[in-house]
Amino acid sequence: MKLNTIAQRLKLSESTVSRALNDYQDISADTKALVRKAANELGYVPNPHARRLASGKADNIAYVMPRSDGQVNASFLVELMTGMAEALNAKGWDLSVLVPNSAEEEIDIFQKISRTRHVSGLIISRTLTRDVRFKILHELKIPFVSHGRSMDSGAAAWIDVDNVTAFYDMTAHFIALGHRRIAHIGGEESYNFSAQRARGWRDALVQAGIMVDPDFHQKAELSYAGGALAMQSLLMLAEPPTAVCCISDHVAIGAMRALRDCGLVPGREVSVIGYDGLEIGNWLEPPLSTMKQPLQSAGQQLVEIVINMVEHGDSPKDHQKLYRATLVRRGTDNPPVPGWPKRLSGYRQDKNTTFVGEEK
Amino acid sequence: MKLNTIAQRLKLSESTVSRALNDYQDISADTKALVRKAANELGYVPNPHARRLASGKADNIAYVMPRSDGQVNASFLVELMTGMAEALNAKGWDLSVLVPNSAEEEIDIFQKISRTRHVSGLIISRTLTRDVRFKILHELKIPFVSHGRSMDSGAAAWIDVDNVTAFYDMTAHFIALGHRRIAHIGGEESYNFSAQRARGWRDALVQAGIMVDPDFHQKAELSYAGGALAMQSLLMLAEPPTAVCCISDHVAIGAMRALRDCGLVPGREVSVIGYDGLEIGNWLEPPLSTMKQPLQSAGQQLVEIVINMVEHGDSPKDHQKLYRATLVRRGTDNPPVPGWPKRLSGYRQDKNTTFVGEEK
């Protein structure tokens, strides 16, 4: 059970046993085999705390999980964490999750980590456009990788999706279909991905010589309700858009509902494209077109990057990877139809729906 | 930085400082105040590994996360984990997540834990109807709580929802609405919740003196596609049902799609109720009726239970809590309509949909 037991049984010293198990060079092959066999038979498992205390290595990484405020894409999160846990497991490392209550608490946690080094590496996500965490983690010399860039990510390690290009492509696709009145339902631009997606949309319009109507840039909460509200606003305009680029599938689904409540059909009078490639989109009526990210194993990649930095001292800036999202046409992206936009006769609220905080 | 530093600075011994920080009774209030002040100023944080090694306590709990095989309700999982992390954080404990690749590997992990005790407590979920984990964890004397019961849960600690009653109520509701031909789309009954939900449905029918048609009991994969396939089968029957109790909202959403593809309207010819209370149900056309669990903070509760068992040696069987799900009527549960069931003119596949593995 302890290293001791196995040493006595074999009439070897603890240090020899330890080095045999850790595959040191100065232990003969015979001895190693002997020790390993005994260890297996006795079902020996080293005590992680003792090991970590002695070696100074923590052999675990922590993931700073974004608060579940409804703004997150839960299924993606779960897949991400599964990937991380698996990849770590293969190395015998642990995954622990942190859910800070505030930005300050998050910094506190970082400082604790830098003091005690009880965490070898960190994975952060939900990056802000300006994000002090990059500077702080760099100063504290904590190896970390970010899921998502920032204006401050500099030479840090990250993987990300090219949000600008994704929304540029999405918007260009609408333009190619013949649309000219193309709106964007975005989010809080302190989040970097929000800002980038808005930029992609804007760039594509400018590139095509289309005026960017400020009313066409809605900012919404990243939820069903947020999307619905934003779409309502768009429909109240004197000249509503014929196509809408939504920052997420959730928002797009809310937008679809708002369209239906006005007696319109998503993908007919108003085309809609979402982002995330959620499976649920396939099961809507009509199925929601979307942009899909190719990150089939982001979690695994993140883990591998941070492990490499911890173990081999890899330079963070050698681990920056940008992926491209691709359009998945399902049913809500079509050419504009004649006779629209026409002035709506006011907002028709079919089933006196309440959009916010239902059943909370 | 180390306990040493602080001791020297105050001209105290390490042991005094340690006991002062841990609020021992044999340290004067003055000394405690002094030590705490110094610790704060120096930004002292004890090294968790050393502490754990010395005290023999791990001060962390592990959550055995179900594999993300699409069968899980991701948003619920995320909420659960957030709750756990928060509650643990308040106690200064860590949360680590395990994602075993197989049942065997899971047992292996348990045995490792029981050897090294590097985890103080465990939270398991996804319980099977017959689940050896209860026996094993009991034998290994690892404190644990289960999210969900089992036939083997015996005197273990658990919190769960009364699945039988939930589906009894759901079915009784359909009966009260006037339905007589009530089907059930369930899942793999090796999972306890599957078996229980099927039982609730069956019990209600028997209670009402309604024959249980074996064809009305469909077993499906717990996914959109699974629900769609099962509903197709039901619609092919000589006399299709007028109401369907679905084991989950995902399955119900797939079922709704299958109805639409046959030119039927969910909640008109065939009523549908799901289970989980997913937010997305509100945004469907028509909004999906469902059963909602009141577990607003299951994660927190699970953590508190296991902490109590670890710290105060609480008896597991004093921590068994059953919750009741409530019906949320939205739009898909209505009285049966006349003229249905009629024999369908064959399955009409409107948009040559492929249900399985789309875009995989």
Place this chain on the structure above:
DNA sequence: TTATTTACCGAAAGCGTTTTCGGTTGACAC
């Protein structure tokens, strides 16, 4: 005064590993 308690603190022995530093052996060359 002496004995007995009480309040407070220090010394030191762990906790179970890792890792450095030497030391012993045997082989081989000279």
Place this chain on the structure above:
DNA sequence: GTGTCAACCGAAAACGCTTTCGGTAAATAA
């Protein structure tokens, strides 16, 4: 015979904390 060099292994010192066991000094009791 002496010296050199590998190849192996053991002794012992960390790692940073907790906790037991006494021990001192002051306070109380007799």
